[in-house]
Amino acid sequence: MTDTLKTEATVHEAKPPFxxxxxxxxxxxxxxxxxxxxxxxxxxxxxxVVGKNFRDLHLQLDEVVDAAREFSDQVAERxxxxxxxxxxxxxxxxKQTSLKEFPADEVDTGETVDLITAAIYATxxxxxxxHDDVDAEDPTTADILHGVLERLEQLAWMxxxxxxxxxxxxxxxxxx
Numbered sequence: 698m699t700d701t702l703k704t705e706a707t708v709h710e711a712k713p714p715f716x717x718x719x720x721x722x723x724x725x726x727x728x729x730x731x732x733x734x735x736x737x738x739x740x741x742x743x744x745x746v747v748g749k750n751f752r753d754l755h756l757q758l759d760e761v762v763d764a765a766r767e768f769s770d771q772v773a774e775r776x777x778x779x780x781x782x783x784x785x786x787x788x789x790x791x792k793q794t795s796l797k798e799f800p801a802d803e804v805d806t807g808e809t810v811d812l813i814t815a816a817i818y819a820t821x822x823x824x825x826x827x828h829d830d831v832d833a834e835d836p837t838t839a840d841i842l843h844g845v846l847e848r849l850e851q852l853a854w855m856x857x858x859x860x861x862x863x864x865x866x867x868x869x870x871x872x873x
Contacts, residue, residue, distance in 0.1 A: 717779040721834050724827035725776050727793065728842070729783050731820040732769035734794040736762050738816050741799045748806035750859065761813060761852055765820075768845045775841055795819050810859045817853040821846055 717725075739762040746754055773783040796819045799812060824846045832839035860866075 713780065715779060715835065717776075717781045718834060721779070721831060721838070722776070722781040724831055725772055725781060725838070726784065727795070727823050727827060728820075728845070729769055729772045729776065729785060730790045730793040731795055731823045732765045732772060732845075733785050733790045734796045735816055735820045736765035736769060737790075738796060738799040739765060739813065741801075742804065742809050742813050745800075745803050746806055746809045747803045750806050754806050754809060754856075754859065757852075757856055758809075758813065761817065761856070764848050764852060768848070771841060772845070775838055779835065779838070795823055807860055810856055814853050814857040817849050817856070821849045821853065824849070 739758050743755060743758040743762065746758065769785070773785065776783045796816045799816070804812065824842050828839060828842055828846075831842060
């Protein structure tokens with residue numbers, strides 16, 4: 698005897714006090730895919746970096762990977778909380794990312810510093826580009842972006858410092 702489970706379609710209706718607009722969805726999706734790509738590029742660099750100060754940079758890249766992975770999850774969960782469906786599939790990330798592609802071969806430590814710093818700044822640029830619109834619609838989500846931006850810019854500064862030359866690199870430090 699075969700038991701057939703009958704499932705009835707039920708309607709579930711929630712009444713959230715806030716639901717995201719299409720603009721907010723697009724902005725958070727842009728941040729989400731850049732964070733995923735940053736995580737992937739950080740791992741690619743981690744596996745293929747070679748040269749002077751290899752070990753230190755190898756470990757720093759894990760910090761980038763961990764932060765990007767954590768932030769992409771945090772952004773995706775916030776998206777779901779405001780009824781946005783995040784799309785982190787590989788094809789979508791490849792299609793939507795604003796980051797330049799990371800090389801497939803071994804990369805010298807100095808070049809890796811420049812490439813990863815550029816990827817971090819590109820991701821931070823996406824966050825900065827969408828921030829004011831996000832803040833106008835949902836200050837709670839903007840608070841999440843503040844934390845993302847603070848950590849990304851700190852990581853970029855720390856990694857970029859590997860290649861800086863005191864008092865000769867650009868941008869120059871600001872003095873009062």
